[in-house]
Amino acid sequence: MVHNPTGSSARRPAVAGAAMKKHTEILSFSDKDSRHLRRRMLQVLWMGVDVVIMLTVLAIVAWVMQRTFNSQAWMMIIAMIVARLVLFVMMGMYRAVLRYSGLHTLLITVAAVVAGSGIALATEVFMGYQGTARLGRQFWVMEALLAIGAIGGSRLAARMLLEFLGSRSGPMRRQRVLIYGAGSLGELALRNLMRAPGYRPVAFLDDTPSVQHRVIHGRPVLGGLDQLDAAIKKTRPDVIVVAISDPPPHLTKTLFRAGMDRGVHVLLAKGVGNPFGPQGGRQLGLRDLALEDLLRRPRRDLDDRPVREMLSGRVVLVTGAGGSIGSDICHQVAAMGVTRLHILDHSEFALYQVQMDLAQAYPRLSVIPHLLSLTHFSAVNDVLAESRPHLVLHAAAYKHVPLVEANPCRGVRNNILGFANVLQASEAHAVQSFVLISTDKAVRPTSAMGASKRMCEILLRAHACNPDHAMRCCAVRFGNVLGSSGSVVPRFLEQIESGGPITVTHAEMTRYFMLIPEAVGLVLQAAARSTRASEIFILNMGDPVRIEDLARQLIFMHGKRPDVDIPIVYSGLRPGEKLYEELLIDESASHTDIPEITVAASAEYDWQEIQTVLREVVAACDVNDAAAMVHAMRAYIPEWRISKELAQRAGLPVSEKVVSLQDARRDTRSTTAASS
Known part of the structure; x- marks a missing residue:
């Protein structure tokens, strides 16, 4: 007998499934x-x-x-x-x-x-x-x-x-909450936390004299920020909630340090609008502090009219557009009303990603991607001939110090030759303004990467002496930006997520940090103030941050205890790294109309001589001759103190190497004293 797949036995699962579905609907x-x-x-x-x-x-x-x-x-x-x-x-x-x-x-x-x-x-x-x-x-x-x-x-x-x-249905012990801010947001936080299981608001702090020593819903206002230590001792909080809209950075830092010293968690409160909610239009949002909250500086409303006048209705080319800084430059430039934005990068994925982001954020903007390496002049020249930009923002470079130190000729060739090609093609095609993104690692460089960026600054300065030049040029020098690809913060976060340990190169290492949007905004402000003198603008980075302190803060922000839950180990300085970074060499700095931007009084250079040195450097890199490359560059960067690894690779004598941490520390302190 042949089995019939359409018979009753085959239909039984379907019938059973239908019955089960009907039963589920009845239950629903x-x-x-x-x-x-x-x-x-x-x-x-x-x-x-x-x-x-x-x-x-x-x-x-x-x-x-x-x-x-x-x-x-x-x-x-x-x-x-x-x-x-x-x-x-x-x-x-x-x-x-x-x-x-x-x-x-x-x-x-x-x-x-x-x-x-x-x-x-x-x-x-x-x-x-x-x-x-x-x-x-x-x-x-x-x-x-x-x-x-x-x-x-x-x-x-x-x-x-x-x-x-x-409240009784939650944990047996409710967390005691000290609320900073006795205004409308603080009162909203109090009402929400009173209803939330696991929390018990105990008191307020507020710097407004009229509310101090008053009572809000049965909770006293104990005083202002100056009473923080006394309030913590009196109320023994488990959590501090900062209930102030846009709290000033110094307040956030003070509360976080107090919380970190005493093991008290710090949260930021935010009122969320909800006109259809049960609380008359506002609900409470709480979030952990982020590193950006601690590094953020006081808000300064800059006049964007010079930047808008520079960009509105113009064509702009951004090199290195797929990088952390380059992509933010693209977004801020796009918001200023440019007619066309040309984006250039050698990474296919990075270029695709920034193109998609721009298309979503600015659907009416014409964004033209260019996938190429800047070391090929003909390709760079073709892009400039096609795009005819009014402004070029050059953010493309190899930036990872240990990688460039391990591949010095390739790294130096990419950074210097790529910059020179873009500069030459920009001049040839009547670009009006040119901006070089530089770095604090160009100051008294101890790495090939820093030396290559210093050489780019010198080329730019020499370009001002070229009788044929007509562009307004400038370089903008600043330190690390928070969260850039491959930087220390993402690496620390990965190590925390994996349970540690966190690796810090040296207990005394410090770095300057700035948020990417702030840095890019100041770069555009500096560009709007550039002239044909090829200035080197320096961004005020604030106070340097100890990397070890940064690691401890990140551990605490993730609810862990430094040295207990997550250990910190020291790996030693990597090739080409400094203990301290600087922003001035031996230059003096003059102020602009923006306190966050100064101008370095740099030396002048002969354009023809620099062209000769450039050819020597590129020729040495083409044959992977690190010694010849170093020799040619040190003619203009005598302060370059090369690392032990590069010295060995280049076959340089011991006297030309830098190996002493004390030297780096002394150089930095003397420079700081001279500039102050």
Whole structure:
């Protein structure tokens, strides 16, 4: 007998599946009906509670005023109670979420009670009961006041009971919370945390004198920031919530350091708009502190008109557009109303990613990608001939110090030749402005990467002496930007996620840090102030940050204890690395109209001689001759103190090597003293 796949045995799974689906739907409808029934029963229960409250209030007022109810009085009372219940239903009294009962519920209560009393009096007039009901106007006024208090109080009591039960359902020990900020956001934080299981707000701090030593919802305002230590000792908080919109950086740092020293977690509060929510339009959002919050500097509203005038309606070319800085340059430039944006990178994926991001953020902007290496002049020249940009922002470079140190000729050739090709092609095609993104590693370089960027600065300065040049040029020198690809912060985060240890090269190592958007914004401000003198602008990076402190802060931000949960180990300086970075060589600095930007008083260089040195450097790199490359570059960068690894690779004598950490420390301190 041949098996029939369409027979009853084959249909059985399908029938069973259909039956199971139908059964599931029946259960689903049953659950919905059950929830709906429970909600209706609760609403009816509250209607009954309100009726009992109103009858009780009537009895109390009648006893106090020595009144009795006759048939006419009962007609008025029934009309009043029915009217109030109808108004409660129409105004949503019984649909309100008890946990969030507040001013809105009280307003409904007042409106319905007063209207009900008015209907009772209207019934007296309409039915002709004047003088026969024997209750009097004072009776209805007192009854209305007591009814408002009793009905509103019942909702408040229910809310307090729910909050108490909710707090008891959480962890046995609730975290004690000290709230900094006693304004509207602080009050919102208090109300939300009181309802949240596991939290117990204990006190406020606020620098506003008018609220200090006052009480908000039963919690005292203990003082200002100067009372932080005393408040922590008194309240013993587990969490500090910063409930201030856009808190100043010094405040965030102070609270974080105090929390880190005492093992107290610090959170930032944010009011989130929600016009359809139960809390009248605002809900509380809490988040952990990020490193950006600690490195952020005081907000300064810069006049963007010079930048907008430089960019609006123009064509712009950005090299290295796929990098961390290059991509942010693209976004900020696009926001200034450029007509076309040409983006260039040698990484296919990075170029594709920034192109997609720009297309999504600025769908009407014409974005033209160029995939090529800058070391090929003909390709670079073709791009400039095609794009005809008004402004070129050159952010392309190999930047990872140990990698370039291990491949010095390739790294130097890419950075110097790529820059020279873009500079030459820009001049040939009448570019109006040219900006070089430089680095603090160009100052007294100890690496091939830093020396290559210093050589680019010298080339730019020499270009100002070229009689044929017409471009406005500048270099912008700054330190590390937070979160750039391959930088120390992402590496620390990966090590924390994997359970440690965190590797720090040296306990005394410091670096300058700046947020990428701030750095790029200042780069564009500097570019708008460039002239044909090829200035080297220096961004004010603030105070240097110890890398070990940075690691400890990141560990604490992730809820771990430094040296306990996550160990810190020291790996030693890598080839080409410094203990300290600098922003000035031996130059003096003059100020601009923006305090965050200064101009280095750099030396002048002969354009023809620099061209000769450039050819020597490129020729040495082409044959991978590190010694010849170093020799040619040190003619213009005598302060370059090469690493031991590069010296060995280049076959240089020991006297030309830098091996002493004390030398690096002494050089930095002397430079700092000279510049100050």
